[in-house]
Amino acid sequence: MKYTTGVIICLMLLPSFARGQDWVVPDDRKGRLSTFPFTDDTRKEGEKLYQVNCHSCHGDPGRNNFIALQPPPGDPATEKIQRNSDGEIFHKVSAGRGQMPSFRSVLTTDEIWKVVSFIRSFNRSYVQKVMQVITSSAYPGAIISMKLAYDEATKQVLVIASATSETGTVPVTGAGVRLLAARYFGKMAVDEEKTTDVNGVATFSVPEGLRGDTAGNIGFSAMFTDEATFGSVSKDTVLMAGMPVIPVSLTANRAMWNTVRKAPVWIILAYGLGVLAVWGFIVLVMFKLRDIFTVGTALSENISASHGQTEPTKN
C-alpha cells in the first residue's frame, strides 16, 4: 500500500519536474549585446535565416503553429521567448539543448543576431541596447576587422586581421581564427583552427575538390575563437576557391524513380520484350483456333460432298 502511494506520488510529481527544468543561461552570457543596431535590413535578412533554419520547428511567429515536441519549442512572438534577454536568446540558439539544435557552427555570430533582430520585431515594447564599441582587451580602443583572400597557387584561404585606431593600422597577431565554408545544410569547418602570424595572417588549406557553385564560388566566414580578447568580429566573403559544379537535377537522367519516359532502358526493354513475347505467343495460339476451324470446314464440306448430301452441314 505504501509502495503504491509512493508510485502515485512520484507519477504526479513527474510532469512538474519536466516543467521545472528551466533553461538557465550563465550570467556572463545574459548581458551580451549585438554589435550592430537592428534595422529593417537586419530584420529582413533575419527573416530569411529564420525561414530556413527555425521555421520547421517554431512555425510562423505569432501563429502558435510550432510543432509538437517535448518540451515545446514555443512561438517566438510570445512571452515564452520574448522574456529572454538578447544575450539569452543568442546563447540558447548558439548552444542548443535537447531537440533544439545548436546553431554555433551553422550560423555566424552576425547571422544569429540578425535572427534575433527578426524575432524582436514581434515585440512592440522592445528597445534595443547596442554594444557601444568592440571590446577588445588586446587592442583597446581599436576597431578590429578581417579580410579574406584566396591564393590560387597554394590553394589556401588567407584571413588577414588588422586593428585600426587613431594612431594607424596594425596587424592583429596571435589570434585564434576559425574558417567555415557554407554548405547545403549549415556550415563546415575548413582546416583546423589557426593563429594569425606577425603579419596578422592565418592560412587555411582548402580541401581538394571542395564543391563550389557553377563558377566555383564558396561563401566563407571567418571568426575569432577568443571573442573576449578580440571581440566578436566575423567576416563573410565569397571566394572562387572551390571546384565548379554544374548541378544535375536528380530527375534529369534516366532513373528508377523517374517518370516512365525517363525509365532505365533495361527495364523498358525487359518489360516490353517480356510482354511482347508472351502476347505474341497468345496471338499465335489464337491463330491456331482459326486453323482448326478452317480444317473442320473443309472436312465437313468434303464429307457432305462424298455423301452427296445437299443439305448444309451443321454449324
Place this chain on the structure above:
Amino acid sequence: MDEIRFNTPHEKGKIDSLASDILKSVRINAGFLLWMTFLFTLLAACLFAYIIQLRKGLGVTGLRDFTSWGMYIANFVFFVATSLCGMLISSVLGLIGYNWVKPISRIAEIIAIAFAAVAGLVIISDMGRPDRLPYVFLFGRVQSPILWDVTVVTTYFVLSMLLWFFPMIPDLAIAKDRLEGRPKFLIRAYELLSFRWMHHEVQYRILGQAVRILLILIIPTAFAIHTVTSWLFAVTPRTGWDSTIFGPYFISGAFVSGAAAVIIAMYFFRVNYKLEKYLNARVFERMGRVMILVAIVYLYFNLNEFLVPAYKLKTGDAIHLRELFTGHYAMLFWGIQLIGLVIPILLLLFRQMRKPLPMMIISLFVLCASWFKRYIIVVPPQAHPNLPVQNVPVEWMVYSPTLIETAVTVASIVLVLIIITILSKLFPVIPIWEMAEEKEDAERIIQ
C-alpha cells in the same frame, strides 16, 4: 477414314459411356438454381457494403495511416496464390508426363480462372477512387511493380482461360450432339465454341501444338505473377517485407494453397457430380503426395524466412518477430504454422489420411491457414514504421478490419464460387476425349 479419331464402333461406345457419366452434371437443375440464388443474394448483401465504401471512401474500412494495406491486400495475395494451382497441375505435373493429372487438370484451370479474375477486382476494392483505375494504364510507370502486377495478372488470366478452353474443344464437339433436354442457348454455344471440330488428326495436331505452347508459356507467367506480387512487398525496406527470398517463399506457399483448393474442389465434384470413377482414390492418393511435397518445400522456406532474421535479431526484426512469436500475433502465427503446415504434413504421411474425405478436411484447414498466413505477412509489418511518428492517435496505429471490409472480402469469395459454379455446371469438368485415350492406352497395354 483412320484420320478421324474415335471412329470405330468400339471407340464410339467408349466415348458414349464416358460422355453419359461426365455430361450428367451439365444441366440447369433446381439445385443449381437454388445454389446460384443463394450466392447472388449473399453477393448483393455484400455489394451493399461496397456501395457504402464507394460513397463514403476508404474511411469506412479499418485502414489508416499506419496500416494502409489490410484485409483486401491479404485477400488479393491469397487469391493470386491459389490461382497458381492451374500452372502447377496442368503444366508442371502434366509436362513431366504424369497422366493421373488428366482428370483434374480442368478443375485446376477452373479454379485458376476464378481466383485470377477476382484477384483483379479485389485490388479495385482497395482503391479509394476506383474511377481512376485507367490511370494505371495511362500514367503507369514500367519501373513500378504495381504495373508489372497488373500486367501479369491479366496475362495469367487470359492464359488460364485459353488453357481451360483449348483442351475442351473436342469435348464440346462430342457433347454438342448429346445435350438433349438442355437449354437451347447452351447447345448453340457448344456448337459455336467447338469450332467445327471433326476429331481429325490434323486438328488434333494443331490443338496439340497450341496446348503445348500454352503449357510452356504459363509456367514463366505463373512464376512472374506471384513473384511480382511478392515484390510489391519485398522491394520496400520495411522490416518483415525486406526479404530476398520473398519470391520463392510466395510461390511455394501458393502451391500449398492451390493444391488444397484443388483437393477440396475434387472432393466436391466427386461427390456432387457422381464422378467417383474418374476422381478416384488413386488420384486423391497422388494429390496427397503432391501436397506433402509442396508443404515441405514451403515449410523449408518458412524456416529460412523466420530463422535467419531471428538469429541476427536486428532492431526492427526483433520488434516484428517478438510480435509474431510471443506477442499480439503469436496465437495466429503458431496456429497457422501448426494447423496449416506441420500437422497436415505429418497426417498426410499416413496412407489412410490420403483418402478422399480426410484429405478434403485437411485441405480445408490448410486453405484457411493460407488465408490467415497472407494476413500475417501483410498486416503486422506495417504497425512499426521505420520513421518514428509522434502524437498519432491510437486508432491510426492499430488495425482491425471493419464489418464493411469483411463483407466486401466475403463478396470476392462469393464471386469466386459463382464463377466456379458456372464454369463447372455449364461445361464438362472432366476431359472426355483425354479420358477415352487414357483408357485406350491402358487397354492396349493389357492386351
